[in-house]
Amino acid sequence: MLPSADKPSIVSEGFTITGDLRSSGVLHVEGRVSGTLVAHSVNISVTGEIEGEITCTTLNIKGHMLGKAVCDELIVASTAHVQGNISYRFLSIGSGATIQGDLSHLPN
DSSP: OOOGGGSOEEEOTTOEEESOEEEEEEEEESSEEEEEEEEEEEEEOTTOEEEEEEEEEEEEESSEEEEEEEEEEEEEOTTOEEEEEEEESEEEEOTTOEEEEEEEEOOO
């Protein structure tokens, strides 16, 4: 059995959650989340949307993100649409990604 921190929390496609979410593990978003998110890792799937503020170690965006984020590692896939401001330590951007806003490097 996996420890609870190793089990992903999933917001499935078709679901909308509004509010503050906290997780010591992975949050996988296939639906829509609006609010403040604090997690170890946040994965926004191609169908996923997050509007709000995100604080995490790893942020992997394949879908839509609108708002602010602070993370150590930022991975923006070619399918991503980002509007907002993201602070990061390590960055990877796929060809074709759409980013409107500011990306700022945090000191190591």
